[in-house]
Amino acid sequence: MDFNDIFKFIKQPKVFEPGTSNFWHDSYISKNMLEAHLNPDWDAASRKPKTIDKTVAWINDNFLQDYSTILDLGCGPGLYAERLARLGYHVTGIDFSKRSIEYAKESDRKQELNIEYIYQNYLEIDYDEKFDVAILIYCDFGVLSNEDRAVLLQKVYKALKPGGFFIFDVFTEDFKKDKIIEKNWYTSQKDFWGNENHIVLSEVFHYPEEKVFLDQNIVLLDSNRFDVYRSYNHYYSEDDLTHLLDEHRYRNHHFFYGIIGDNNFISNSVVFTVTQK
Known part of the structure; x- marks a missing residue:
């Protein structure tokens, strides 16, 4: 895996820019x-x-x-x-x-x-x-x-x-008071994102001018692949x-x-x- 590919997704994307994967089409x-x-x-x-x-x-x-x-x-x-x-x-x-x-x-x-x-x-x-x-x-x-x-x-x-x-x-607009801007990472053998060993890089981004929050989860599944899931919330x-x-x-x-x-x-x-x- 080329880590430069991952770094492209770690920075805050343009608002409503999609991730690489869709929740609804992943069987797990x-x-x-x-x-x-x-x-x-x-x-x-x-x-x-x-x-x-x-x-x-x-x-x-x-x-x-x-x-x-x-x-x-x-x-x-x-x-x-x-x-x-x-x-x-x-x-x-x-x-x-x-x-x-x-x-x-x-x-x-x-x-x-x-x-x-x-x-x-x-x-x-x-x-x-x-x-x-x-x-x-x-x-x-x-x-x-x-x-x-x-x-x-x-x-x-x-x-x-x-x-x-x-x-x-x-x-x-009170959503701004409830939403926490944070980023973290963790490892797991099985959780919501996968049923094999994986690493999850999570981060919340805020776009105050657009009144939008983004929850981003980058899931590293093995040495060759990763998925980026993005969930936007407009208030x-x-x-x-x-x-x-x-x-x-x-x-x-x-x-x-x-x-x-x-x-x-x-x-x-x-x-x-x-x-x-």
């Missing part, structure tokens, strides 16, 4: 991601069941009267989709993790909830006024680059029926969101705090945004 890491989604004691990949129950109840009580069709973007293994389907809604779930979609489909077959699950990048959806409500939960909106965010807003707008709601959550003010949604023709924006309550997610500084086509 995607298995660990699914386990994290399903672990009822973690907020690590999905929020805990009681928090999901609370969120679904809030959406149902406030925004789903007179509506029936829901698009669940980044649905994972179907934790929100199943709860919404049990309430009688017609749900379509989209996710880029093949393992999560396969699990969701099998769970749906057992429960006969008739959810439509699709293995797809939600930036590639092409619906035309099909859904009453679209949801994107667990701060996925903030992981998108500015370009991908614009694509998503356009796709969702097109997919919603007139008057339909788009509901999503993001980190607030927002209400003014930021208002300007962005106005720009993409959404209207009637409302912001809600305290929906998820206390949890051991990386931050409780979360705002739910509800906007309309």
